Amino acid sequence: MKVFINGETKDIPEEINLIKLLAHLSLPQQRIAVELNESVVRRKDWDTTKINAADNIEIIHFVGGG
């Protein structure tokens, strides 16, 4: 199914939860945060949050800034 991750269209497996999506994308799980359709998903809810087709997902980390 197609979803939008950080502004990019991505094809990901069906029936996937957020924690599996992060693994699928080979992303670290520390010091990141995830927003699903403009709402933050708490870390404790990652494994019970199901991803649906056309979901809009933002995954952030930290970079240098002032």
Next chain:
Amino acid sequence: MIDTFKIAGKTFTSRLIIGTGKYRSYAEMKAAHTASGTEMVTVAVNRVPLDHQSESFLDFLAPEMQILPNTAGCYDAEHAIRTARLAREALETDWIKLEVIGDKVTLLPDNEQTLEAARILVREGFIVLPYFSDDLIMAKKLLDIGCPAVMPLAAPIGSGMGVQNPSNLRIMREQLPEATIIVDAGVGVPSDAAIAMELGADAILMNTAIAEAQDAAQMATAMKLAVQAGRLAYLSGRMPKRLYASASSPMEGVIK
């Protein structure tokens, strides 16, 4: 003399807060942080790259450092609020440098959107440190809604122009004697930092002036000393300015 200041109950000894952007390497950034003596650094929230593994930037920050995530790059309250919430979730911190930009060329703050975002974030329990125009009335409004400190600009971000409106900072200090005022953005050289501190700022936040110096760590040391000098000068109380001369040596008793 132990001269500390507090934000939201946390005591800081260093009055220099610095950024983590624009350094040529993480090693250079770390050296500058150490040289500056800073206890709080800003970081930016950004999309994780999906096509490559990235080095963990936060590993280069000293573990005892207070990390202050920012909402840089946000042009309205809604985006700034979303960014703050993400930062809180990722870092487990309520601290946020609120920055809502109004214009791409000047990067000047949108004070109206900043106030709106600050009101909501304070209500959600954030420790909101807002970047805004050096305006007394705006400072009062931000303090009234519960910001523990206000961060007026000295000049546009990254401009290195120094304090453009010293009178505004002086008025803000005089009218808000109890407020924590952190001058954020626009410092270019140590004398700029000293001027801001002499005017009564409680602290200075800077990034580019250190990161873009040829020797960042050495400039960080210079900034640390300038902030200390300016602070001591403010506490010492400056002499009054006079239009005409006032002789330092006695005028009486001079041989004729």
